[in-house]
Amino acid sequence: EPEVTQTPSHQVTQMGQEVILHCVPISNHLYFYWYRQILGQKVEFLVSFYNNEISEKSEIFDDQFSVERPDGSNFTLKIRSTKLEDSAMYFCASSISGGAGEQFFGPGTRLTVL
Amino acid sequence: GESVGLHLPTLSVQEGDNSIINCAYSNSASDYFIWYKQESGKGPQFIIDIRSNMDKRQGQRVTVLLNKTVKHLSLQIAATQPGDSAVYFCAEGANTGNQFYFGTGTSLTVIP
Numbered sequence: 518e519p520e521v522t523q524t525p526s527h528q529v530t531q532m533g534q535e536v537i538l539h540c541v542p543i544s545n546h547l548y549f550y551w552y553r554q555i556l557g558q559k560v561e562f563l564v565s566f567y568n569n570e571i572s573e574k575s576e577i578f579d580d581q582f583s584v585e586r587p588d589g590s591n592f593t594l595k596i597r598s599t600k601l602e603d604s605a606m607y608f609c610a611s612s613i614s615g616g617a618g619e620q621f622f623g624p625g626t627r628l629t630v631l
Numbered sequence: 632g633e634s635v636g637l638h639l640p641t642l643s644v645q646e647g648d649n650s651i652i653n654c655a656y657s658n659s660a661s662d663y664f665i666w667y668k669q670e671s672g673k674g675p676q677f678i679i680d681i682r683s684n685m686d687k688r689q690g691q692r693v694t695v696l697l698n699k700t701v702k703h704l705s706l707q708i709a710a711t712q713p714g715d716s717a718v719y720f721c722a723e724g725a726n727t728g729n730q731f732y733f734g735t736g737t738s739l740t741v742i743p
Contacts, residue, residue, distance in 0.1 A: 521674075548729065549693070560667075560675060560720060565729035573730045608674045616727045617663045617682060622674030 519543045519624035523609050529629045530599055538626045540609030549592045550610040550620060551584065553577070558620045560608070566592065567615060599630045639718065643740045650708040652737045654721035659702065661723035665731065666695055666706045670717045678706070678719075683724060708739075716741045 524539045542549050545558040551563040564574040566584055583595045592611075596603055612618040644650045644680050656664065662683035667675035679690045681697050684692075689694050694707040704721050724731035 550729070558723075560669075560733040562730050562732065567729070574729060575730065610674070616725070616731045617680065619677045619680070622676065624672075625674050 521609055521611055522619050523607075523626050524621040526624070527629070529631065532601055532630055533598050536596050536599055536628060538596075538607050538609075538628070540592045540594070540623055541590050542592055542609065543609030543621055544590070546611035546613050546617065546621070546622075548572075548612045548615045549584075549586070550612075551594045552608045552610065552622075553605040554608065554625075555602075555605040563594070564580060565615070566593045572615065596628075599628075601630050604628055604630045632666065639736050639738045641738045644711050646713060646741055646743050647710055650706075650711045650715070650739060650741075652706045652708075652739065654704040654706075654734045654737075656702050656704060656721065656723040656732075656734070658732070660725060661725065661732075663726040664695070664697060664704050665722045665724075667703075667720045667722060667733075668715075668717045669720060669736070674737045675720060681714060683718070697736050711739075711741050713741045713743055715739060 522541045529538050549566040554560045562575050564578045565572045585593050609623045610620040610626045612620045621631045643694045665680045666678040668673045679693050679695050686697050692709045694718045696705045718736045720736045721734045722731040
C-alpha cells in the first residue's frame with residue numbers, strides 16, 4: 518500500500534541553524550501539507566501546497582518557513598533559523614484532491630532544537 | 632519554565648463494548664469534519680469524514696454524528712478492540728479549503 522515517507526525520523530539542531538525536513542508524498546497525489554505537533558498539544562496546520570505554489574498557510578507559517586517541491590517526488594519544509602519553540606513533530610501529508618479529500622499522513626520527523 | 636501541555640480527556644472501555652468519543656468544534660462556518668486516529672509514534676490516520684449537509688455517516692464499525700446546532704461531533708466505535716487504543720482527534724475545515732483545525736484529542740484505552 519502506498520504511503521507517505523519522511524526523513525529523517527529525528528533531527529537535532531542548534532538554535533539559529535537551518536533545517537530541511539524531507540517528505541515523499543504518495544506518487545499520484547496532487548496536494549501536499551505540513552503540520553506540526555508540539556509535544557502534548559494539538560496537531561496544527563502549517564501550509565498546503567498545490568500546483569507548485571502555496572494554496573493556504575497558517576499564522577504559524579511565517580517568513581522563517583518555506584516549502585519546496587524540488588523534483589517530482591520530494592516535498593520539503595525549510596526552517597531558516599530555528600528557535601527553541603520550533604521543537605515539535607512535523608507531519609507531512611498528501612491527498613489526491615484538496616478540500617474534502619482524505620489526507621494521508623507520514624510518520625513524522627521529530628525536530629529538537631537545542 | 633514548566634512546559635504546559637494539554638491534558639487529554641481519557642476514555643477506558645472493555646473490549647467488545649461500544650465507545651463514544653465527543654468533540655466540540657468552534658467555527659460555525661466549518662462544513663467538513665474528519666476523525667483521525669493517532670497511535671503512539673505515528674502520524675494521524677483518517678477514519679471517517681462527514682460534510683455539514685449530513686448528520687450521520689457510517690463506516691466499518693464507526694459512525695460519525697454531527698449536530699450543527701450545538702457544534703458537536705461524535706465518533707462511535709462498535710465492538711471496540713484492543714487495536715482501537717489510540718488518541719482520536721476531530722478536525723474541522725471548509726469543504727473547499729485546505730486548512731483544517733484539529734481538536735485536542737481523546738485518549739482511548741481498550742481493556743482486554
